[in-house]
Amino acid sequence: MESLQFTQGIVNAILLSGTLALVAIGFSIVWGILNIINLAHGAFLMVGAYITYWLFTLYGIDPFLSLPISMAIMFVVGYLVQRYLINMVIRAPLLVTFLLTFALEIVIINLATFFWKGDLRSVTPDYAGLGFSLGNVQVPYVRLAAFFISLILTGLLHVFMTYTKTGNAIRATGMDIDAARLQGVRIPQTYALTYALGTALAAGAGTLISISFPIDPTMGGAYTLRAFVICVLGGLGSIPGVMMGSVVFAFIEVFSGIWFPSLKDAIALLVLVLVLIVRPSGIAGKAFYH
Amino acid sequence: MSDREKKKAPLQYSLFDGLFQGRQGVLLGLFTLFLIFLAIFPFLSFASGFWLNTLTLILLLAAMAIGWNFIGGYTGYAAFGNVAFFGFGAYGTGLSMTKLGLSFFPSLLIGALAAMLFAIVMGLPILRLKGHYFAIATVAIATAMGEIADSWTSFTGGAAGITLPFFDPIEWSGQFFYYMSLLLAVGGLLLTWFILNRKMGYSWIAIREDEDAANMMGINTTWAKVMAFALSALMAGLAGGIYAYWKTFVLAEEVFKIEYTLQMILAAVLGGTGTIFGPFIGAFIYYILITLLVFFLPVGQLHATILGTIIILVMVFTPKGLMDFISGRKKISINSLLENIRTYRV
Numbered sequence: 064m065e066s067l068q069f070t071q072g073i074v075n076a077i078l079l080s081g082t083l084a085l086v087a088i089g090f091s092i093v094w095g096i097l098n099i100i101n102l103a104h105g106a107f108l109m110v111g112a113y114i115t116y117w118l119f120t121l122y123g124i125d126p127f128l129s130l131p132i133s134m135a136i137m138f139v140v141g142y143l144v145q146r147y148l149i150n151m152v153i154r155a156p157l158l159v160t161f162l163l164t165f166a167l168e169i170v171i172i173n174l175a176t177f178f179w180k181g182d183l184r185s186v187t188p189d190y191a192g193l194g195f196s197l198g199n200v201q202v203p204y205v206r207l208a209a210f211f212i213s214l215i216l217t218g219l220l221h222v223f224m225t226y227t228k229t230g231n232a233i234r235a236t237g238m239d240i241d242a243a244r245l246q247g248v249r250i251p252q253t254y255a256l257t258y259a260l261g262t263a264l265a266a267g268a269g270t271l272i273s274i275s276f277p278i279d280p281t282m283g284g285a286y287t288l289r290a291f292v293i294c295v296l297g298g299l300g301s302i303p304g305v306m307m308g309s310v311v312f313a314f315i316e317v318f319s320g321i322w323f324p325s326l327k328d329a330i331a332l333l334v335l336v337l338v339l340i341v342r343p344s345g346i347a348g349k350a351f352y353h
Numbered sequence: 354m355s356d357r358e359k360k361k362a363p364l365q366y367s368l369f370d371g372l373f374q375g376r377q378g379v380l381l382g383l384f385t386l387f388l389i390f391l392a393i394f395p396f397l398s399f400a401s402g403f404w405l406n407t408l409t410l411i412l413l414l415a416a417m418a419i420g421w422n423f424i425g426g427y428t429g430y431a432a433f434g435n436v437a438f439f440g441f442g443a444y445g446t447g448l449s450m451t452k453l454g455l456s457f458f459p460s461l462l463i464g465a466l467a468a469m470l471f472a473i474v475m476g477l478p479i480l481r482l483k484g485h486y487f488a489i490a491t492v493a494i495a496t497a498m499g500e501i502a503d504s505w506t507s508f509t510g511g512a513a514g515i516t517l518p519f520f521d522p523i524e525w526s527g528q529f530f531y532y533m534s535l536l537l538a539v540g541g542l543l544l545t546w547f548i549l550n551r552k553m554g555y556s557w558i559a560i561r562e563d564e565d566a567a568n569m570m571g572i573n574t575t576w577a578k579v580m581a582f583a584l585s586a587l588m589a590g591l592a593g594g595i596y597a598y599w600k601t602f603v604l605a606e607e608v609f610k611i612e613y614t615l616q617m618i619l620a621a622v623l624g625g626t627g628t629i630f631g632p633f634i635g636a637f638i639y640y641i642l643i644t645l646l647v648f649f650l651p652v653g654q655l656h657a658t659i660l661g662t663i664i665i666l667v668m669v670f671t672p673k674g675l676m677d678f679i680s681g682r683k684k685i686s687i688n689s690l691l692e693n694i695r696t697y698r699v
Binding site: 094100148150151152153154155156157158159160161162163165166167168169170172173174176177250251254288291295325326328329332333335336339340 | 425431433478479481482484485486488489490492493494496497500501504615618619622626654655656657658660661662664665668669672693694696697698699
């Protein structure tokens with residue numbers, strides 16, 4: 064039985080790492096380019112999950128089909144939030160932006176609890192429980208699909224950042240804002256676009272999470288912290304780094320969940336503190352996206 | 354006075370030199386009157402239990418905000434986990450009173466010292482971190498401590514909590530806790546003033562302005578930062594101990610609530626970080642704002658939305674706090690409110 068639990072744990076960790084990578088990528092580009100810790104990231108993820116839930120419950124739209132819808136809605140929301148709120152104080156000291164995004168998270172979660180209640184909800188399409196077995200190990204189809212969709216979205220982001228003019232403008236802004244401005248990059252719009260990409264990816268992750276796990280308005284905070292830990296583990300702003308960090312973190316989380324169920328979050332957080340102590344600037348410590 | 358004499362004027366001045374002169378003096382006089390009012394408050398005829406309760410809460414918040422100001426305001430390290438020290442103080446006091454059977458004051462001391470010790474042990478490694486990393490590390494530690502306190506049932510009572518004995522004689526308990534909190538808050542003000550006139554205070558400000566330069570000037574920055582962290586832990590730990598005995602109950606999800614960290618930061622920011630009186634006055638401003646908003650928007654469940662909206666407005670319009678307006682250094686106008694946006698937007 065022990066070995067079964069072990070192999071199942073490995074499979075679960077790999078499946079989890081895909082979703083976590085998607086959560087962390089959005090967090091990472093916002094941090095890397097805008098130099099803010101977006102504490103509202105998890106709240107946007109939660110709203111994305113709820114959009115999927117309501118589209119499914121009210122209109123019967125398949126959760127995988129609602130992925131682009133929830134991403135598009137949150138893209139617009141993120142753009143407006145950054146353009147007309149965070150941009151106003153973006154160059155202020157750390158405490159200001161930190162508190163601002165923290166407050167955003169509080170407001171979003173509180174409004175969600177107020178309108179949608181705090182109950183646990185789940186998206187249950189007909190195929191939700193289906194899966195296949197590898198020996199004794201269970202692999203649910205939805206989680207496998209979520210894993211591959213996460214990889215595809217991450218890849219698309221990489222292509223966008225590397226091969227399009229807009230993506231290059233975003234990267235240039237992260238490297239040297241003054242030089243980017245001299246090249247004609249419109250900084251406010253670029254910042255808003257970056258943030259919007261971050262929230263859209265968070266919403267996408269929220270959609271994928273809502274298919275496999277129950278959701279509630281406070282689900283986001285844990286993902287914000289996870290995204291942070293992953294960014295520290297993998298190095299800020301590099302896609303391969305974030306992927307690697309997600310795998311490492313997923314293994315820590317799954318196995319500490321098996322061995323010390325009640326201290327799951329505490330262990331993840333203590334790992335974070337430990338990594339920070341050993342490498343105070345993070346493992347890679349690069350200050351921009353590349 | 355000629356220029357030459359001006360240059361010679363010593364930097365240090367005695368406590369009472371020009372203390373009550375000019376606008377600053379008027380304000381200090383008003384503040385003194387306010388303190389006297391607070392000191393005699395329980396004996397006033399309209400001082401009901403409700404007002405005593407509210408003021409005790411405000412004063413505890415003021416004490417924690419004053420403590421946060423040491424590390425967040427003067428030293429410039431965005432500490433987001435000070436609630437951990439509050440929790441340590443509460444649990445330290447509660448466990449000493451129930452498990453060791455000590456009376457309140459030694460227990461309070463144990464709780465506060467435990468919080469300080471924890472701050473020193475945690476501070477030595479994490480105060481090497483900068484900016485975002487430090488902030489998140491403190492959040493992480495506070496969250497982890499809350500979870501450990503919640504799940505370590507054999508020691509902390511877990512989800513059942515710890516029940517403390519009542520204050521005896523019970524009819525004076527309101528007054529007792531009120532004066533304890535007042536003493537703590539005023540003690541915090543005196544402590545701030547005391548430190549600021551010493552090398553430690555200058556070290557903190559030097560670290561905030563430029564840590565590398567401070568280091569080069571021979572300031573032991575590690576020591577100064579750890580002291581700032583430990584003293585803020587002392588304030589929060591004492592507040593936690595008083596709170597625990599006041600409520601006669603300690604529960605992890607109550608005393609490790611991240612909202613408390615937010616409240617103390619917000620109080621300090623509202624009043625003005627890096628000022629002596631700012632956090633104290635900020636705590637009052639914070640409660641007045643919250644009470645007014647809850648009064649005009651009577652939707653109890655939206656309390657957190659109101660808190661969040663206040664934070665957003667303060668961060669966008671007056672992140673330097675309201676002290677500049679109160680002391681008359683700035684006039685309240687659309688221009689002064691937009692000044693922050695003009696400086697920091699892109």
